[in-house]
Amino acid sequence: xxxxxxxxxxxxxxxxxxxxxxxxxxxxxxxxxxxxxxxxxxxxxxxxxxxxxxxxxxxxxxxxxxxxxxxxxxxxxxxxxxxxxxxxxxxxxxxxxxxxxxxxxxxxxxxxxxxxxxxxxxxxxxxxxxxxxxxxxxxxxxxxxxxxxxxxxxxxxxxxxxxxxxxxxxxxxxxxxxxxxxxxxxxxxxxxxxxxx
Numbered sequence: 001x002x003x004x005x006x007x008x009x010x011x012x013x014x015x016x017x018x019x020x021x022x023x024x025x026x027x028x029x030x031x032x033x034x035x036x037x038x039x040x041x042x043x044x045x046x047x048x049x050x051x052x053x054x055x056x057x058x059x060x061x062x063x064x065x066x067x068x069x070x071x072x073x074x075x076x077x078x079x080x081x082x083x084x085x086x087x088x089x090x091x092x093x094x095x096x097x098x099x100x101x102x103x104x105x106x107x108x109x110x111x112x113x114x115x116x117x118x119x120x121x122x123x124x125x126x127x128x129x130x131x132x133x134x135x136x137x138x139x140x141x142x143x144x145x146x147x148x149x150x151x152x153x154x155x156x157x158x159x160x161x162x163x164x165x166x167x168x169x170x171x172x173x174x175x176x177x178x179x180x181x182x183x184x185x186x187x188x189x190x191x192x193x194x195x196x197x
Contacts, residue, residue, distance in 0.1 A: 002031035002195055003177040007163045008111070009040035010092040010125060011085060012171040016078070016115035017070045018185035022174065023108035025188060029195035035100055035107050036159040037093035040171050041086075043160060047169035053086075070185065077120045084124035092125040094152030095135060095145045102148070105139030113137050 004026060008015045026033050041051050052063065064080060071078040092114045100107055113134040117123040123130045132142035163173065167181055174182040174191050182191045 005175045007168045007173040009171045010114045011089045015172040016119040025192045028197040088126040097152040097155045098144045098148035099140045110138035
């Protein structure tokens with residue numbers, strides 16, 4: 001059975017624009033997914049990247065054009081300057097890690113729900129009530145947000161180390177079990193081709 005390790009950030013606009021296409025591809029391929037949220041700013045720092053706010057104005061302008069083009073292609077509602085970006089992605093990441101460990105809901109829906117909260121709903125996913133609402137909407141016990149925080153923090157740190165060790169440098173980043181790497185929402189078709197679907 002194919003497997004995909006999915007490195008992403010719960011505040012990444014390009015991860016939001018991937019929608020639930022990864023889950024669709026994995027379902028068609030009979031593949032499993034391991035959700036591995038990472039601290040994207042730390043990942044940039046460790047792999048030679050620059051946080052968006054510190055980039056040259058040329059890069060900022062191009063990024064905005066790319067976001068607008070991608071949103072138009074996907075049809076996803078998107079606020080290009082959300083009220084709560086950047087925010088602390090750690091609490092939502094811990095909750096997602098805990099939800100993956102505990103089970104009982106749909107992880108793809110949870111990941112996309114958190115991203116949608118940032119990029120389309122003007123919500124702060126560092127806030128407990130927002131995280132709990134996303135958990136509940138994805139079929140999880142909202143109390144997960146209060147459990148396993150230490151384990152979530154430890155896993156979050158390990159995810160970052162693993163991402164660096166395995167060649168990831170941005171989000172979303174998909175790595176298959178045969179070590180094929182795909183960076184960006186716009187590489188999902190390539191991932192699908194690799195998986196033969």
